[in-house]
Amino acid sequence: MxxxxxxxxxxxxxxxxxxxxxxxxxxxxxxxxxxxxxxxxxxxxxxxxxxxxxxxxxxxxxxxxxxxxxxxxxxxxxxxxxxxxxxxxxxxxxxxxxxxxxxxxxxxxxxxxxxxxxxxxxxxxxxxxxxxxxxxxxxxxxxxxxxxxxxxxxxxxxxxxxxxxxxxxxxxxxxxxxxxxxxEDGEGGAMFPTGNLIDTLDVPGVGSFPATLINAGIPTIFVNAADIGYSGSELQDDINADSAALARFETIRAYGALKMGLIEDISQAASRAHTPKIAFVAPPKDYQASSGKTVSADSINLLVRALSMGKLHHAMMGTAAVAIGTAAAIPGTLVNQAAGGGDKQTVVFGHPSGTLRVGAEAIQLDGQWQVSKAIMSRxxxxxxxxxxxxxx
Missing domain, CATH: 3.10.310.10 (Diaminopimelate Epimerase; Chain A, domain 1)
Structure with a gap:
């Protein structure tokens, strides 16, 4: 019965x-x-x-x-x-x-x-x-x-x-x-768990390249699009239809999680697929969004593409947007560099579906960066x- x-x-x-x-x-x-x-x-x-x-x-x-x-x-x-x-x-x-x-x-x-x-x-x-x-x-x-x-x-x-x-x-x-x-006593430690704005991430079978590892909104690994063979203007099918690419991103994510102290062994990455996120950034360029509209380079500060649960996201996760805004506000991160460097209290970034504006208030105290808040509209x-x- x-x-x-x-x-x-x-x-x-x-x-x-x-x-x-x-x-x-x-x-x-x-x-x-x-x-x-x-x-x-x-x-x-x-x-x-x-x-x-x-x-x-x-x-x-x-x-x-x-x-x-x-x-x-x-x-x-x-x-x-x-x-x-x-x-x-x-x-x-x-x-x-x-x-x-x-x-x-x-x-x-x-x-x-x-x-x-x-x-x-x-x-x-x-x-x-x-x-x-x-x-x-x-x-x-x-x-x-x-x-x-x-x-x-x-x-x-x-x-x-x-x-x-x-x-x-x-x-x-x-x-x-x-x-x-x-x-400081939270999971993964401080905003920059390694203490660096940019680290060299060594990923077996993929390569070694710069990465910004940040805890803000959600733990996120940022890499340069060009360093992993992309332009930053990719749409979902460009990544999600390529199983080898998805496997590479998951490997990068796993080794980034290890370096951030979020896991103790690579095998543990599979049991926390939601975090950390992995994203790649690039300077502005014209591209066609998934809706068909053209996003012009002069309307954005940088390009960002991010993966969630093993797939390229169709737009941008809100928590990852917080990480983007926070990293953009701190001179020297890969996100800030892709946006042109300098003081960036607010940035507009291009994602697969279009654009999004996010702001963050960052200050440096005793050599440590702190962000009081990040703001966006939904x-x-x-x-x-x-x-x-x-x-x-």
Whole structure:
């Protein structure tokens, strides 16, 4: 006798260039309200993983790193915060959820969900204007501030803000990532875990080349496009259709993770596929984005391409954008050099779907770089709400 399906209150939301299934913690089955195998098994089934067909036909996932995401939210247990935000990146082809990092894109939807679902006290929500939602990002232990537009006491989702990588306009949500670099006692150490703005990364079977290894937003490995045989203007198919290239990037990522102190052995890289990210940078040049529009060199400061969960991202991960803005603000990093060097409090970078502006405030104290916050704009909206069903 097969058990019937169970149904769980859930909301399917777009945040930035990602989509995910959002849950309130206390709506989950009791066994899944705490970290562990029960929670992972439930969320894997919600998304439809592991799927050897890589389609997510029997789940809510979209079979890409941008659309196989889950979010668990609750009233914050942290002083001076409204909501605790826990993010799970669901693997497509194996029974694994990576809890090691944040999703910056879905962060844009967290504030809206929190307001609409009673996680923000009513006296903090203006009738009209912007609600300042104080988010505790539980995966990485960081504070994020979301400025969510409110109209007549409810979240304003519609608007004319356009975000490359998203088809339709929506309301703008400004996000501030406070102190985005890792703490001295946090995982991976300081902002630059090796103490260098540029390291030489030795990768067996690939080569030796400069790399900027940074903990900001999400641990990220930056390399020069030219050093690994690319122009920086590549689109998804240029990379994702080349299995040998993907294998090289994963090898570079693994050795970068080892050098950053995120893993102790190369074999451990496979168990934290979400972090670190790997990205390659280049000076500005004209290129045609995936939408067909031309991005001119004079409209951007640099080119950046980044991989997520083993594939070139169709636009840019929000957390990687924080890393880009932070690295660009610090003279001497590969990102800053690709952007022309010097003082860069704000940069516009070209990605496969178009462009994105990100800013960061960086200062040097006692020879150490510190970043107080990184800022970018995203948009978000509810796609569907109700119940998600999974076999009991």
């Amino acid at each position: 097969f058990k019937p399906q169970i149904r769980i209150p859930a909301t399917y939301m777009r945040g930035g260039t990602s989509k995910g299934v959002f849950f309130k913690l206390d709506d989950l089955p009791v066994a899944a309200q705490v970290p562990g195998a029960e929670r992972d098994a439930l969320l894997l089934r919600v998304i439809g993983s592991p799927d050897p067909y890589a389609k997510h036909t029997d789940g809510m996932g979209g079979a890409t790193s941008s659309t196989s995401k889950t979010v668990i939210l609750s009233k914050s247990t942290k002083a001076n915060h409204d909501v605790d935000y826990l993010f799970g990146q669901v693997a497509i082809d194996k029974p694994f959820i990576d809890w090691s990092g944040n999703c910056g894109n879905l962060t844009a939807a967290v504030g809206a969900f929190a307001i609409s679902n009673g996680l923000v006290k009513s006296d903090r929500i203006p009738h009209n204007g912007h609600c300042v939602v104080r988010i505790w990002q539980a995966n990485i232990g960081k504070t994020i501030i979301a400025h969510v537009p409110v109209s007549n006491g409810e979240v304003q989702e519609t608007g004319d803000f356009e975000l490359d990588g998203v088809t339709f306009p929506a309301a703008e949500v400004q996000i501030e990532f406070l102190n985005p670099a890792a703490d 948009s978000a909206r509810v796609l569907m709400e109700g119940w998600v069903r999974v076999p009991g």
